[in-house]
């Protein structure tokens with residue numbers, strides 16, 4: 390098991406490795422014992438596959454489980470309210486401990502519930518996807534609004550993150566693809582050598598557990614270092630949003646959950662690389678193609694529709710377009726882009742995608 394530390398306002402540990410749940414009781418004895426009740430908010434699919442495994446490590450405690458829809462569907466006002474209703478019906482209090490058990494969407498909505506129930510109760514993130522190496526760390530919680538992704542939420546750090554990588558073995562290929570997009574995002578904003586390694590084009594399924602864990606650790610370390618500097622995103626935390634301005638627009642246009650978050654981020658990064666005039670754009674497009682990222686999706690969406698969403702992005706104000714770009718790999722910066730340039734770049738990207746897909 391590896392340990393990473395996030396020195397946020399309320400510091401906490403991230404434990405990562407195969408079977409880390411085995412150490413849950415020993416590591417967090419006080420937190421678990423002090424709780425008047427433990428509530429697991431679990432992704433429905435994850436619960437089918439892995440709930441018994443998790444419960445086997447929580448035997449001595451009073452545990453209730455609330456299942457929520459799998460994936461992005463859960464990030465709705467309805468699910469948020471249902472979680473609160475469940476906590477109230479169960480007689481939960483400020484001494485209740487919430488466990489968020491699932492991928493990024495589960496962590497986001499469960500974290501938001503934890504941050505708002507009786508104005509805040511402790512919670513632990515138990516991520517079950519590759520994508521969640523990113524979302525479970527850093528304390529961003531949210532649900533979606535029809536007009537924009539993650540528009541309703543808080544910054545609220547978990548007490549700990551226990552990342553049992555044994556659970557990654559049951560992920561479907563599209564979830565692996567989605568998660569690996571956030572891994573390569575961390576490489577783009579931090580480290581050329583790591584990026585070269587990822588762009589080697591090995592099949593994701595050929596990565597050994599050790600290699601996968603090493604990638605996840607690197608990603609978490611990049612994220613933790615940024616969150617420590619700028620927990621509430623007044624400056625450099627925005628760099629973690631590389632590729633997300635367009636990604637969130639695609640997700641909003643398609644309907645949440647119709648395209649995975651990571652797949653949308655992969656397309657958004659292609660756009661940001663073009664705007665950055667990054668030398669690895671073509672290589673990256675081939676990487677996307679060979680791993681099955683849905684590049685052709687961009688040819689199906691009118692730019693004006695995407696523009697409307699991008700103008701509402703959280704990094705923008707007064708309808709400007711603000712992107713995270715790269716001076717070079719590992720050197721992100723923010724840039725305001727004029728609408729005309731944004732559209733021309735989009736058309737340019739479409740023609741490059743056309744060449745790659747021939």
Ligand SMILES: O=C(O)C(=O)C[C@@H](O)[C@H](O)[C@H](O)COP(=O)(O)O
Pocket residue numbers: 523524527529538539571622626627629630633703
């Ligand atoms: O932690 C952050 O900060 C990020 O931007 C990480 C993103 O990868 C993640 O998808 C995040 O939830 C997006 O947040 P948002 O503020 O752009 O909605």
